[in-house]
Amino acid sequence: QKEVEQNSGPLSVPEGAIASLNCTYSDRGSQSFFWYRQYSGKSPELIMSIYSNGDKEDGRFTAQLNKASQYVSLLIRDSQPSDSATYLCAAASGGSYIPTFGRGTSLIVHP
Amino acid sequence: SAVISQKPSRDICQRGTSLTIQCQVDSQVTMMFWYRQQPGQSLTLIATANQGSEATYESGFVIDKFPISRPNLTFSTLTVSNMSPEDSSIYLCSVEWAENSGNTIYFGEGSWLTVV
Numbered sequence: 001q002k003e004v005e006q007n008s009g010p011l012s013v014p015e016g017a018i019a020s021l022n023c024t025y026s027d028r029g030s031q032s033f034f035w036y037r038q039y040s041g042k043s044p045e046l047i048m049s050i051y052s053n054g055d056k057e058d059g060r061f062t063a064q065l066n067k068a069s070q071y072v073s074l075l076i077r078d079s080q081p082s083d084s085a086t087y088l089c090a091a092a093s094g095g096s097y098i099p100t101f102g103r104g105t106s107l108i109v110h111p
Numbered sequence: 112s113a114v115i116s117q118k119p120s121r122d123i124c125q126r127g128t129s130l131t132i133q134c135q136v137d138s139q140v141t142m143m144f145w146y147r148q149q150p151g152q153s154l155t156l157i158a159t160a161n162q163g164s165e166a167t168y169e170s171g172f173v174i175d176k177f178p179i180s181r182p183n184l185t186f187s188t189l190t191v192s193n194m195s196p197e198d199s200s201i202y203l204c205s206v207e208w209a210e211n212s213g214n215t216i217y218f219g220e221g222s223w224l225t226v227v
Contacts (some may be wrong), residue, residue, distance in 0.1 A: 032213055043203055043221040044154070046112075051213050088153065090216075098144065098207075099216055103153040 002027040004091050006102035008051045013109055019076040021105050023033030026070070030091040033065055034099060038086045048074060079109040113138045115219035117204050123225045129192045132222045134204030139184035142207035144216070145177070149200045157202075160187040166175045 003026040012017045021035075032051055036044035050056045050063040050072070059075055062075040072091070086106050090099035114137040124130050134143065143160040158179055164180035181187045191198050193207040204219040 036218075041223075043201070043218045046215060046217060049210075049213065049215055092216075096158070098156060101154040105214065 002030075002091070002100045003091070004086075004100050004102035005019055006089050006105045008103060010106040010108050013079050013107070015079060015081060015109055015111050016102040017079050017109075018082065019079045019107055019109065020057060021074040021075075021076075021087050021089075021107065022070045023102055024070055025089075025091040025100075027091065027093055027100070028067075028070065029093045030067075030070075032099070033063070033072045034090040034092075035061075035063060035072075036088040036090065036101075037083075038088060038104065040085075044088055051083065076107075079107075081111055082110050083107060084109050112208050112210075112215075112217050113140060113206055115204055115206060115217060117122045117219040117222050119222055120220060121223040123227060124191075124194050126195055126226055128194055129190055130194065131188050131190045132202055132204070134187045134189070134219055136185045136206055140206040140208065141184070143181060143187045144201040144207075145179060145187070145189045146218075147200045147203060148203060148221075154203065155184065157189070160189075191224065195222075196226045199224060199226045 005024045010082040015043045035048040048063040050065045056063045060077045064073045088104045089102040092099040117137045145157040146154045156169045157172045158168040159182040162181045178190045202222045
């Protein structure tokens, strides 16, 4: 059974700090990885996708992928209170783009 | 990315009744999916809505409980039948969207159902 594991948190960081969110996945055939942000009462919003080993940066967000360790992370630099949300990690296998989702990590950025 | 609209956005339903959720996409898409997110839980795939044929259901979900229609490449409906309080959940329509780097799943705004 394909699984994506995340620490449920909450992860609490001060404003301006780097928030580090981690995720592991069980299916070695996974080839596509996603981070979604979900505010309370809202639907998930895609913030990053990553498909190859290494880092991918987009503004304040950096996704890191290590397929050998089956590990994906999301770094949020200069964290803002508006970043407070649940972050969902997802992984999809090659040939099927239907991702399996983790349960999400709650991030709280306090002023 | 595609713009995905769902309605109703929120509803309170009586036990034993059924409710149909509509999903409209502003572009033609091949793959449409329905997810459920129960309180405090992650997203669970209910089914893939196939255009012109029966939906493909995931383990634990059946057509009698969650009938799905997909009459064309921009529209789908999910019905939650004979509802019980356990069906209180967020129901999310999603589409697969091809981008330069790869295919990605985008979600509609969701339909928040409370069964009383």
